[in-house]
Amino acid sequence: MKISCLQENLSKGLQAVSRLVSTRGTLEILSHILLSTEKGRLKLSATNLEIGINYKIGGKIETEGSITVPARLFSELITQLPEGKLNIETEDNTVFIKSGDYKSHIKGLSADEFPLIPKIKEGKSFSIDANILKEAVNSVSFASAIDETRPVLSGIYLKLNKNKLTLAATDSYRLAEKVVNVKGGDKKIEVIVPTRSMTELTRIIGDDENNINVYLNANQIMFETDNFEFTSRLVEGKFPDYKQIIPVIFETKAVLGANDFVKIIKVAALFSGESVGSVNLEVESKGKVSATSSSSQFGDSQAACEAVVEGKDAEIVFNSRYILDVLASISSGKISFEVNGKLNPGVIRKEGDKSYVYVIMPLRA
């Protein structure tokens, strides 16, 4: 292989793929990146056996070929090199990298040892705007379970029906659901993708990506743009039938600033010491939401902000972290907060946005 490319392009590609690379695995080859030439471009490939990615960058290919290099050393070297053109040439299992007065040899492994990253090419399922997908994933992913005791809860549920894609995640204490429009989605699809795969995908989607094509087979999903192919295994099993727990009415509704809500909850959470972040929320029909908490060790706190309230007064206890998580994803503007008594789930939405709903189970006072 003999090629040249721009340092800034190679560096960007390496940033995208090297997060997948294991630094302390049992298989040495998984700590490597595969470099290969494909259709006039340089392809960088990495995999952790659950996720695989091919990232392609422009360059000038003089001789085709392929080799693997240790991901960390190669990335650190390329980052340090000056911007502009660099040359890469292989001889046996060594890569020679040259940029002006910088000349390095890196020992690699044969490309044959690198695991195959499957490409799913039959049956494109749908296309989606890259930024819409990124935002949708970020608005539900935090509701997934962290541990994998129940594998289906550590994934994001994707359901396609009539050009609408529903994304949902739950750890059984809270649930987030988002519906977005897709193109060419005339099939019916129902799959669960590991949440870690989806969040890695959002990190790789750059500002220059427009459209993502999504392909599926029985075990895998592939996301394809002009720059990359990203393949993940699917989670086996059936996602909980969650629709029934989303309240359709409310007794009390408050509309308030997302930032105000964050502030009063953060202050109250400081004093919830012994009781895992629980805060007591009061919605007053005179137009106020307040958060209180107290701890025998530290003291107590009460913080309030203005709100537009419909329905009757309400009082309910939540885990503050579950509320802060959703507010971090909404981040600004107005939110609506709906309550049906202190024993039923509460609902948070972005005010005026029917495509998103977040449901939280209350704690016992």
Next chain:
Amino acid sequence: MKISCLQENLSKGLQAVSRLVSTRGTLEILSHILLSTEKGRLKLSATNLEIGINYKIGGKIETEGSITVPARLFSELITQLPEGKLNIETEDNTVFIKSGDYKSHIKGLSADEFPLIPKIKEGKSFSIDANILKEAVNSVSFASAIDETRPVLSGIYLKLNKNKLTLAATDSYRLAEKVVNVKGGDKKIEVIVPTRSMTELTRIIGDDENNINVYLNANQIMFETDNFEFTSRLVEGKFPDYKQIIPVIFETKAVLGANDFVKIIKVAALFSGESVGSVNLEVESKGKVSATSSSSQFGDSQAACEAVVEGKDAEIVFNSRYILDVLASISSGKISFEVNGKLNPGVIRKEGDKSYVYVIMPLRA
């Protein structure tokens, strides 16, 4: 105590003092901050028994008094409160903090339990510009020993003579020395201050500080500005007589860009795997400095940059970290790099700045 002050001022003061507070000590009182009123200002005090700080902020004192509060909870609360006026009032050992719709009670401890932070008031030794002191400390502190096997090496040596203050630090592999002007420094002083104390001091010196008065007694040093008093214990013992190891002549001298030097050393250091960051430096009289390294496991690298060279060609091996440390503190402009053969110490200076010298022992090739 009953006072009011601005959230932004209190928050700034807490940032300055709370770094000293131990979060997991045996003595509960050391995880607290002392709040007290002094001459119309609110004083925040914290100590880890090695360093003590009093930081004073403006406010309106209605009733004098004092109390201690848990540092972390109090700081986190104040950070979350909105900008503007807040009221603080004590009742027994509880502090009541009110800002608009935010009301909190924090349980504190009696001020009597807080360790006394000594003030040294007799015998001012000298005064120094705050930014000059900060820069001088940052230009030598990294050369101190991290471990405390030889306590004198974990401190910064301060020597005052005829309005010149010399600061020096060494871990016995490298040495940094800086000389600055002071005012009123007609005494002769020779002390060692723990490096951690000096770096904490630089973090507390804000952009609004102008002049620092320095006081000394047999065991302690105090730095005083309009806003704070910072007291540290001294290190007992005699600092090594280092003057003799600073080379006064050179066989080879290269003047090159600090950033160029950083780049070539960082690239070479990537390949020094087995041999603790050692890089081979070559100075060529034709006007070039190059850094090379090789590893049987990873490969090899050679990187070069232009330099203005005086004297004969030279080759020497250094620990790359020791060079990167000093270049990080110089950060831009030209540096001079002087060598006297491969077995003698090398010298790095900021080109044209005679007030600073950095000496590094070579490694055996």
